[in-house]
Amino acid sequence: MSPANRWLARGVAGFWLVNFLCLALLAIFWLVSLAGDPVSASQIAPPTPLPPSPTALIVLASPLDEPPTPLQPATATLIPTFTPTVPPTPTATPPPTATLEPSPTPAYTPTITPVPFASGPIVIGHSVAGRPIEVYRFGTGSTRRLIVAGIHGGSEANTIALANELIVYINDHPEVIPRHISLYILPSLNPDGAARGRGPIGRANENGVDLNRNWPHGWKQTWNRDGCWNILPITAGDYPASEPEVLALMTFIQYYNIEALISYHSAALGIFAGGYDYGPSVRLAEAVAEVSTYPWPPIDTGCEITGDLTDWAAAHRIAAIDIELSDHTHTDFNQNLDILRVFLNWQR
Numbered sequence: 001m002s003p004a005n006r007w008l009a010r011g012v013a014g015f016w017l018v019n020f021l022c023l024a025l026l027a028i029f030w031l032v033s034l035a036g037d038p039v040s041a042s043q044i045a046p047p048t049p050l051p052p053s054p055t056a057l058i059v060l061a062s063p064l065d066e067p068p069t070p071l072q073p074a075t076a077t078l079i080p081t082f083t084p085t086v087p088p089t090p091t092a093t094p095p096p097t098a099t100l101e102p103s104p105t106p107a108y109t110p111t112i113t114p115v116p117f118a119s120g121p122i123v124i125g126h127s128v129a130g131r132p133i134e135v136y137r138f139g140t141g142s143t144r145r146l147i148v149a150g151i152h153g154g155s156e157a158n159t160i161a162l163a164n165e166l167i168v169y170i171n172d173h174p175e176v177i178p179r180h181i182s183l184y185i186l187p188s189l190n191p192d193g194a195a196r197g198r199g200p201i202g203r204a205n206e207n208g209v210d211l212n213r214n215w216p217h218g219w220k221q222t223w224n225r226d227g228c229w230n231i232l233p234i235t236a237g238d239y240p241a242s243e244p245e246v247l248a249l250m251t252f253i254q255y256y257n258i259e260a261l262i263s264y265h266s267a268a269l270g271i272f273a274g275g276y277d278y279g280p281s282v283r284l285a286e287a288v289a290e291v292s293t294y295p296w297p298p299i300d301t302g303c304e305i306t307g308d309l310t311d312w313a314a315a316h317r318i319a320a321i322d323i324e325l326s327d328h329t330h331t332d333f334n335q336n337l338d339i340l341r342v343f344l345n346w347q348r
């Protein structure tokens with residue numbers, strides 16, 4: 001072998017020796033790695049995310065059809081704010097006693113509007129010809145009393161004048177009404193007769209009916225005219241309470257639970273007690289007679305009374321009287337003011 005070939009042979013052998021040593025080191029390193037702790041998955045570095053593809057960039061860059069999802073508000077605002085509950089202040093509750101009744105608590109407390117002292121006119125109905133039948137109220141007491149005037153119009157129109165004078169007076173002197181009283185005044189029950197004129201022609205209503213003979217107590221279609229008003233033809237109506245004026249007042253008296261009344265007429269015969277011997281009516285007539293010059297007992301002309309307002313009222317336990325003024329002209333105001341005071345303060 002030539003020297004050159006020997007150096008070549010040594011080079012090749014050295015190359016292979018180095019290779020062998022490297023392989024041997026690799027094998028040893030591998031064996032040592034197997035013998036040590038295994039590499040956990042968490043120690044494996046995650047793959048490097050791919051950069052977004054050009055398509056994804058285009059989608060993100062395109063205009064959004066949907067509005068962006070609103071950002072979540074700050075965490076602090078999501079935490080509900082708690083208002084600390086203040087424990088109720090302990091109140092000393094008296095021990096229940098057997099005699100105490102629990103007072104009912106109203107579920108609804110209405111707003112109380114004060115009732116005015118006076119009101120009216122209240123229209124309680126209409127006459128045959130359609131005229132309103134009006135009532136005025138004074139006072140707010142629970143005891144309700146009534147003055148009726150003009151049940152006979154015409155010659156008795158001075159009773160309407162008296163009622164209107166009393167209305168004016170009470171408006172100016174509300175103290176005349178006791179606290180427990182509500183006084184109602186109906187100035188003209190027969191407005192059609194009153195409109196027809198003063199005198200006998202105005203006595204009946206538009207149907208030719210005497211409104212003080214149409215009440216459903218002792219009603220008669222005909223009666224003995226001796227001693228009675230008989231100047232012009234007049235009837236008692238076709239049946240009791242056939243007339244709208246009577247029906248309106250009858251309904252009013254019952255609805256408002258009137259417990260005493262005066263019906264004014266003229267002229268001259270005095271004070272009549274409804275129901276004849278009905279005690280409350282008689283006692284009211286006696287009380288009124290003490291402050292008036294009107295005859296009591298009344299002058300008896302022998303007239304048969306039928307279908308009378310005060311008799312009907314007495315039959316319904318209402319103290320009721322007729323009062324006839326002195327004539328067909330004057331209102332006898334001062335005397336009837338005294339009667340008013342007695343009437344309002346009278347106790348049945």
Ligand SMILES: [Zn+2]
Nearest residue numbers: 152156265266
């Ligand atoms: Zn009369």
